[in-house]
Amino acid sequence: MEDRWNVLFQGLFRMLVICLVLAIFFPVYEADFTGKVFGQTEPVVCLVGEDVILPCTLRNNVSTVNAVKEAVEWQKMDLTQKDVHFYTDSRDSNMDQIPSYRGRTSLFKEELRKGNISLKLTSVKLSDAGEYSCSVPSLHRNEKAFIQLKVGAVSQPVISIMGPKDDGVVLKCESGGWYPEPKMTWLDSDGSILPDGPIETQIDSEGRYTVRGEVTIQKTDNNKFTCRVNQLQINQMKETEMNIPGDVVTS
Template sequence: MKTFPTSAVWCFGILFISVSLITTGSSEVQVVGSADRVDALAGDDVILPCSLKPNVSAKDMLVQWTGLNLKIRNVHLYRQGRDSNEEQFPSYRGRTSMFHEELKNGNVSLKLNRVTLSDAGSYRCFIPTLTSQMKDTTVQLFVGAVSQPVISIVGTKDWGVVLKCESGGWFPEPEMEWLDSSGTILPADGPPERHRDSEDRYTVRRHVTVDKTDTNRFTCRVQQTEINHLKETEIHVPDDVFPKSQVGLIVGLSILLAVVVLTASAGVYKWRKHTDGLQGELKNVKIERDGLQGELNNVKIERDKLKIERDNVKIERDKLKIERDNVTRERDNVKIERDKLKIERDGLHGELKKLREENTKAEETIQSNPISTSPGGQQETDSQKSEGIEGMKMESFPAPEMETLPEG
């Protein structure tokens, strides 16, 4: 029985072990990501981590990044040594890239620029060419939004000043609180007002009434613990904004009261000392008052007289207005009657003219027939014919009586 030489056996064993190690190593290459959630603010650039373990080159591999929100979205595709984003989801176009210089080290992380609230969700890093079972990993992306709070002075209340803090564009919903210069939380005027817009961003508003302090500095703090973000705005309230203190008013009133008391005491003393003189002055004042009252009554009487005269003048003015209207109405009636008479005169003139024209035609007819026969069959002489024409004129055409019309 023949056996292999010892050296050949060793060579075969070494070759077998080497092939086994290579095969085992390649089958154990896995896709790993991050166990922690990736947090970002709207508008920031973010990196979704994904790499190969051990660190083998991924330059010639197929790398797929997809979004898992509601439906699978093609976020980024790398194949045949270059980016191939022909079927990329529209909202990601121009915002995704990979670190090509790091592919040789197994880094297949994805950079997403200018993230928005709609980008939040789960992303899958998938390398289908691997032979291991760990071909993909999932990365969670959380996107928040913050803004700087704005403080304004609303007015005064009692002896304090009312401040308003408002901040919009937050996601998720934040908490708002007021603090004084030492960091102590101040009691606000009621719960915060909240509003949510169509983009799911929150606006928070809260009021507080502050009293005058040594610094007059107050802070509005808005924070979101889920994304670990905090925004603060401080305001300094000038002293002259606060209502004036009652101390000065009380002191002034006290001094005034003391002066009044002293003056009254002195007055009482003098009044007791000069009772007679005061009584006389009191009588004079009463007399003057009565005189003034009489004058006031006279003025009242004169005022009433003036009022009566004014009413009479108004009545007379109304009467004159009525008479003027009557005169105007009569003048219009006269004008109407005059126009009627003028129309009748024009009609009579027309009839007279017509009669004259008919008379003229009759004369012309008679002149054109010099010989006419009388009722008895005898011819009339020229003198008889003339007399008959004149008689016909006088009997057939009586002159109308014309009435003289007033000229317009």
């Protein structure tokens, strides 16, 4: 009888050791079952007036998690009043929403059961730029995914002929309403950058930039010149091409 008890005790001891090892090396977190939120590491870029989607997904280690009955919260981190969109009890609840976002935010309700808790933001404004957080407070109050939104504004450059100068003619280019501040470049018909004249930049009350520049050109085979304005941060470029009449450019 004593031997049987010894065997039973040794068996229980081995099981306890195995459970302890598994608990140390393979811990089971609540998130494995309830899910975590995942955003996008790269910034989301859009232009003023466009609609944009801020991506966020609720999933566990294996698959997406149904979010229909969960609370979903979107906030803008650089504001004192942070609430951008709140969903709970299977409906939107935006009583405390930032006024400038009213009527412009929505979730993809039909996609919630697939774990898609992305936010759609319509008619984007320059002031919408910044860092947003996505969370499911009904599961993890302090766990958030962060998404950076960059907002740009662009316009088409306009070229005009100012008049003759020395042995050439002066062209002027102007493009307004840009954000962030853009760069202007002149090119000839071969795509070579021309040495430009003075570049003037102004900023208006809304924070948008107007850039103006001049270049003195000489007669070429086809008298075709391009004013290019670009902004690398938002990966935007606008250009206007002009063919100058031969009789305007002196030989």
